[in-house]
Amino acid sequence: MATFKEVLAASGDIKTTRSVLNQLVDVIQEDISGSATRKSYQSFVTGGIGPGVTSSLYQTVFDQDFTLQTANPLFDMTIGLFEGGDTVASSSLGLDTNGKRLFPSQSLMMREKIDIYRQYAANLLGDADASFVSPFGSALDTDRVDNAAFISFKRLFTRDKLKRETFALKMYQSASIAGQGPTTLEGQNLKTTASGSASIFTDFGSSTNRRRTFGGEVGDLVDSANSAKKVGLVFYDAGTVVLNLGGRGVTTDDRTRAVVADQIMSGAIHGMIGTVPSTNTDLPLGRQIMGYPGQVAGLSKAKFIPDFITSGSIDDVVNHLAMTRFSSGSLTATTFQNNTNINSTLIFCRATADEFNYSSNPTYTDTANRIRVIEQGQEDVQRAFTYITTVGLYDINDNLLAVAKLSRPIEKNDEKDLTVRVRLDF
Numbered sequence: 113m114a115t116f117k118e119v120l121a122a123s124g125d126i127k128t129t130r131s132v133l134n135q136l137v138d139v140i141q142e143d144i145s146g147s148a149t150r151k152s153y154q155s156f157v158t159g160g161i162g163p164g165v166t167s168s169l170y171q172t173v174f175d176q177d178f179t180l181q182t183a184n185p186l187f188d189m190t191i192g193l194f195e196g197g198d199t200v201a202s203s204s205l206g207l208d209t210n211g212k213r214l215f216p217s218q219s220l221m222m223r224e225k226i227d228i229y230r231q232y233a234a235n236l237l238g239d240a241d242a243s244f245v246s247p248f249g250s251a252l253d254t255d256r257v258d259n260a261a262f263i264s265f266k267r268l269f270t271r272d273k274l275k276r277e278t279f280a281l282k283m284y285q286s287a288s289i290a291g292q293g294p295t296t297l298e299g300q301n302l303k304t305t306a307s308g309s310a311s312i313f314t315d316f317g318s319s320t321n322r323r324r325t326f327g328g329e330v331g332d333l334v335d336s337a338n339s340a341k342k343v344g345l346v347f348y349d350a351g352t353v354v355l356n357l358g359g360r361g362v363t364t365d366d367r368t369r370a371v372v373a374d375q376i377m378s379g380a381i382h383g384m385i386g387t388v389p390s391t392n393t394d395l396p397l398g399r400q401i402m403g404y405p406g407q408v409a410g411l412s413k414a415k416f417i418p419d420f421i422t423s424g425s426i427d428d429v430v431n432h433l434a435m436t437r438f439s440s441g442s443l444t445a446t447t448f449q450n451n452t453n454i455n456s457t458l459i460f461c462r463a464t465a466d467e468f469n470y471s472s473n474p475t476y477t478d479t480a481n482r483i484r485v486i487e488q489g490q491e492d493v494q495r496a497f498t499y500i501t502t503v504g505l506y507d508i509n510d511n512l513l514a515v516a517k518l519s520r521p522i523e524k525n526d527e528k529d530l531t532v533r534v535r536l537d538f
Contacts, residue, residue, distance in 0.1 A: 125460050133452040137269050141445040144438040151178045165382040167425035187265040192229030194243045197258030199418045219422045238326030246356045247332045247342040261355040270351030271452040278449040281313045286372045287436045302379030312336040315346045343370045358417040373417040381424045459534040469496045497525035
């Protein structure tokens with residue numbers, strides 16, 4: 113049977129502490145580029161020519177085939193456009209009577225791309241009308257992120273937050289263009305291979321330049337080969353990465369962005385047009401081709417920005433980024449460490465020399481109320497002792513709240529003080 117003693121915080125018996133557990137997370141290239149590990153939701157549907165266009169507003173990357181019950185979602189990936197940016201301004205035809213922006217028929221999902229940008233700005237910056245800038249806090253118009261790719265890691269992997277100066281992202285800034293024009297519906301560089309050497313973007317230096325905003329701590333994402341090149345932002349508490357795909361002041365082969373913004377794009381994308389007259393291919397309804405001479409839809413020299421990012425659906429752009437810019441293979445595409453905050457309550461259960469040497473179990477004594485001993489004749493010689501095996505924690509109403517088991521029994525007698533530390537983590 114139990115023996116009770118009150119523990120008091122005022123006596124130093126109860127302490128609270130906080131610690132951090134770090135976990136390394138690796139995402140391989142194939143998880144991002146593979147079609148079986150990347151789930152689209154097709155929540156956007158248009159009418160119009162042919163079957164129309166269906167697209168997701170975002171795609172989710174899994175650590176294995178997403179149809180399996182054991183698959184874990186790693187992160188969501190999408191794109192967004194700043195409503196006050198040059199890309200939207202050059203594509204917009206003005207406002208309708210309800211104040212909604214109008215766009216030409218060759219653009220697709222422009223309002224959705226704007227709304228996604230506004231949603232992230234509201235959650236991370238505290239203002240849906242604000243724009244992201246890279247580096248964070250810059251007042252220069254040329255540092256404004258007009259076209260952004262958003263990567264939001266799942267809570268299972270970010271835990272409480274991303275750890276500073278542990279994030280790295282391997283990405284190709286350009287895609288290959290093989291030949292004069294596309295020979296298949298998928299095209300030459302929309303969904304095939306990357307070109308050049310991969311760049312590694314990290315949050316190097318964020319520990320020495322700590323900044324906070326509405327969405328928590330934020331750091332700059334820089335090119336590891338030249339930390340002066342700021343290519344995006346990392347929001348540590350939200351577990352979100354903002355990649356700068358292009359903004360104001362885009363110049364030829366501008367590699368201060370996460371991608372080469374003015375690269376010529378070739379391939380087939382979804383669109384609200386019918387068959388394109390061409391000597392190379394005839395497309396089914398609802399498809400258009402971009403990026404080679406002779407194209408009649410105004411996309412003969414289409415660039416990543418502004419043509420592809422405005423003319424392609426969100427699925428088209430995300431598929432291109434995932435399948436081309438992260439490449440395919442078993443190498444690491446992105447890695448980071450997370451932080452798990454562990455709040456602990458330490459309860460010190462102290463037993464002085466005169467305490468807990470006697471058991472209230474009725475079998476501890478014989479019928480003459482003497483301590484039972486192993487050897488006969490030692491009843492009046494043997495000192496009382498016990499073996500402590502369990503500590504129970506009770507509330508003020510004697511309700512059992514928690515039980516702590518010792519790894520082995522500990523002898524307690526009148527010649528020793530004993531302290532058992534109970535740790536409660538949550």
